[in-house]
Amino acid sequence: xxxxxxxxxxxxxxxxxxxxxxxxxxxxxxxxxxxxxxxxxxxxxxxxxxxxxxxxxxxxxxxxxxxxxxxxxxxxxxxxxxxxxxxxxxxxxxxxxxxxxxxxxxxxxxxxxxxxxxxxxxxxxxx
Amino acid sequence: xxxxxxxxxxxxxxxxxxxxxxxxxxxxxxxxxxxxxxxxxxxxxxxxxxxxxxxxxxxxxxxxxxxxxxxxxxxxxxxxxxxxxxxxxxxxxxx
Numbered sequence: 001x002x003x004x005x006x007x008x009x010x011x012x013x014x015x016x017x018x019x020x021x022x023x024x025x026x027x028x029x030x031x032x033x034x035x036x037x038x039x040x041x042x043x044x045x046x047x048x049x050x051x052x053x054x055x056x057x058x059x060x061x062x063x064x065x066x067x068x069x070x071x072x073x074x075x076x077x078x079x080x081x082x083x084x085x086x087x088x089x090x091x092x093x094x095x096x097x098x099x100x101x102x103x104x105x106x107x108x109x110x111x112x113x114x115x116x117x118x119x120x121x122x123x124x125x126x127x
Numbered sequence: 128x129x130x131x132x133x134x135x136x137x138x139x140x141x142x143x144x145x146x147x148x149x150x151x152x153x154x155x156x157x158x159x160x161x162x163x164x165x166x167x168x169x170x171x172x173x174x175x176x177x178x179x180x181x182x183x184x185x186x187x188x189x190x191x192x193x194x195x196x197x198x199x200x201x202x203x204x205x206x207x208x209x210x211x212x213x214x215x216x217x218x219x220x221x222x
Contacts, residue, residue: 018148111151119130119154120130121217122216123217124132124219126221126222
């Protein structure tokens with residue numbers, strides 16, 4: 001995988017999500033950071049691995065636990081030019097059948113590709 | 128500077144999925160610094176010997192009674208931690 005094209009004033013950011021959603025705010029916080037960086041035109045990639053893959057399940061109705069549904073937040077990413085999400089290949093069995101209902105384009109990556117993603121970004125932040 | 132990474136991990140090896148994810152991400156030239164409960168990996172030979180550039184943060188090793196288990200050449204103090212951070216392209220924390 002090549003370096004992301006970027007200018008002197010840009011740093012490429014890889015956000016790695018690995019916590020399950022709703023138990024804590026880490027996914028929401030991470031996406032807020034992604035949107036902020038995107039608004040400042042920094043190249044961003046998002047990788048979901050381990051329990052964070054659950055954040056892509058459709059039909060999350062979170063009103064009763066008084067939290068905002070992550071479905072809407074993920075749907076908003078394309079408005080900030082974050083068109084695709086990397087997802088670790090362990091989640092493919094779970095998510096592939098649901099792709100019609102997931103607003104984002106999913107790119108499945110194995111552990112070697114994940115290692116390459118980490119190497120090629122200037123900043124890697126895990127949540 | 129070639130794009131090597133300093134990885135830090137602060138959980139004990141019983142956090143299997145975290146350790147597996149971390150190890151899978153290690154590339155040639157990367158270093159792994161064990162901090163906090165991560166230093167308990169000293170008691171697991173497969174992990175302790177499984178990767179060429181492993182270091183242990185000394186105060187965390189001492190606190191946990193592991194000084195006799197970790198070779199002195201692999202102990203790093205805070206200044207060494209800073210040095211490791213500066214000699215790699217970036218730091219990725221596994222927690």
